[in-house]
Amino acid sequence: MKIVVLDGYALNPGDLSWDQIKNLGELEIYDRTPKEKILERSKGADILLTNKTPLKRKTIESLPGLKYIGILATGYNVVDIKAAAENDVIVTNAPDYSTNAVAQFTLALILEAALHVGEHNRAVKAKEWTQSEDFCFWNYPLIELKNRTLGIIGFGSIGQRTAELALAFGMKVIVYDRSPQEKISDPDILTEGLEFLKLRELYKQSDIISLHCPLTEETAGMINQKSIAQMKKNVIIINTARGGLIIEDDLAASLEAGKIQAAALDVLTNEPPAVSNLLLNSEKTIITPHIAWATKESRQCLMEIVYENIKSFLEGNIKNQVNLN
Numbered sequence: 001m002k003i004v005v006l007d008g009y010a011l012n013p014g015d016l017s018w019d020q021i022k023n024l025g026e027l028e029i030y031d032r033t034p035k036e037k038i039l040e041r042s043k044g045a046d047i048l049l050t051n052k053t054p055l056k057r058k059t060i061e062s063l064p065g066l067k068y069i070g071i072l073a074t075g076y077n078v079v080d081i082k083a084a085a086e087n088d089v090i091v092t093n094a095p096d097y098s099t100n101a102v103a104q105f106t107l108a109l110i111l112e113a114a115l116h117v118g119e120h121n122r123a124v125k126a127k128e129w130t131q132s133e134d135f136c137f138w139n140y141p142l143i144e145l146k147n148r149t150l151g152i153i154g155f156g157s158i159g160q161r162t163a164e165l166a167l168a169f170g171m172k173v174i175v176y177d178r179s180p181q182e183k184i185s186d187p188d189i190l191t192e193g194l195e196f197l198k199l200r201e202l203y204k205q206s207d208i209i210s211l212h213c214p215l216t217e218e219t220a221g222m223i224n225q226k227s228i229a230q231m232k233k234n235v236i237i238i239n240t241a242r243g244g245l246i247i248e249d250d251l252a253a254s255l256e257a258g259k260i261q262a263a264a265l266d267v268l269t270n271e272p273p274a275v276s277n278l279l280l281n282s283e284k285t286i287i288t289p290h291i292a293w294a295t296k297e298s299r300q301c302l303m304e305i306v307y308e309n310i311k312s313f314l315e316g317n318i319k320n321q322v323n324l325n
Contacts, residue, residue, distance in 0.1 A: 003024065003026065003027045003046070003047040003310070004029075004042060004047070004048050004049070005018075005029040005050075006033040006038065006048060006053040007031065007032050007052060007053045007072075008029045008051075010294070011072050021306065021307050024307070024311060025047065028041075028045075038055070039059055042055075042063055045065070045066060046068065047066075047310060048063075049069075049070045049071075049072055051078075055079045055080065057083035060080060060087055061087060067088075067089060068091075068310070068313050070310060071091065071093045071094065073093065073094060073293075074093055074095050074098070075215060077214075077215050082323070090313060090321055091323040092313070092319065092321050093322050094306055095305075096157050097302040098158075098292070098298040100161060101292060101293055101294070101297070101298040103158055104165070105288075105292035106165075106210055106238060106292070107162070107169075110210070110236070112264060113238070114142070115142055116140040120138065120140075145169045145170065146170035146171065147171070149173075149206050150163075150166045150173050150174070151175075151202040151208065151209045151210070152166075152173060152210050153199070153211050153222075154211065155180075155183050155212070156213075158240075159213075160189060160190065162212065163190075163194060173193065174202055174206065175195070175196050175197070175202075180196040184196065200230055203231045206231065206232065206235060207232065207236065208236040209231070209237055210238040210240070211223070211237075211238065211241045212241050213241060213245070214241070214242070215244045220244050221245070223246040224246075224247040224250045225247070225254075228254045233258075234258075234259075234260075234261040236261050236262045237251065237260055237262075237263040237264070238265075243265070243270070246265075246269070248269055248278065248279055249278065251279065252282060255279075255285065256282070263285050264286040264287075265279070265285065265287050265288070266288045266289075266290055268290075272289070305320070
């Protein structure tokens with residue numbers, strides 16, 4: 001059984017071990033795979049593991065021996081799951097491995113947008129405090145989170161954990177989810193103190209909007225000129241989900257116009273972004289390089305889920321399949 005890892009570096013830059021997966025077959029690991037090398041490196045593999053290396057229909061159809069694709073992430077938009085199903089290739093993902101990490105990072109972005117800790121640290125290091133006439137100064141308005149309204153779009157495990165943390169800060173939390181009754185009726189999901197609303201109402205009421213939904217045909221570009229027009233003036237946008245949820249030119253224009261106060265983003269549509277990306281040059285953006293998921297604890301959990309997924313597949317008991325027919 002040949003197992004090929006197309007882009008293993010982000011998961012394991014050297015501080016984790018591949019040994020468990022090595023025990024399941026002949027393992028071939030690449031740190032990164034450029035587009036022109038995807039097919040070449042995939043040939044002969046029974047199992048492919050990918051994080052962000054795309055596996056499109058043409059590639060999948062060119063690999064008749066391929067049996068299984070394991071995605072080293074929760075989101076699975078990098079794989080053409082329909083083409084995989086049509087070619088009898090099982091596709092699995094790794095759910096819930098980074099719930100705590102992404103939720104705490106979401107709160108870190110909210111706090112940074114509210115308090116500008118990093119900017120004030122830089123100002124102090126630039127000697128602005130030593131030159132101040134007063135005992136303190138601030139270069140940006142400082143916002144208290146208590147009684148502010150946080151709108152959460154997508155109430156999976158990360159959205160749920162983010163809501164818990166926000167409630168601890170005294171925030172009012174409102175939620176949009178495509179299956180609200182399913183979440184409300186689930187005894188294992190804490191919904192006390194939350195209000196589920198239609199998306200239009202969430203846009204209208206939120207002081208801060210945080211995205212936690214998957215990137216699908218329905219959600220792609222959902223933050224756009226039209227939806228932004230429905231939001232409060234000075235709303236703050238947080239995105240730790242997928243960059244493609246936002247039309248970036250529309251966001252940049254709304255930041256420039258003052259409709260949106262700030263955007264704190266851990267993800268962008270193209271990663272790494274082009275130098276010409278307008279959001280990179282805005283004073284109203286906080287951008288981090290897609291690291292919300294990347295604590296060592298989360299990556300270790302991910303490695304274990306990937307191992308269990310492959311092991312279960314080999315034993316005929318498939319876990320976490322995303323391309324069900």
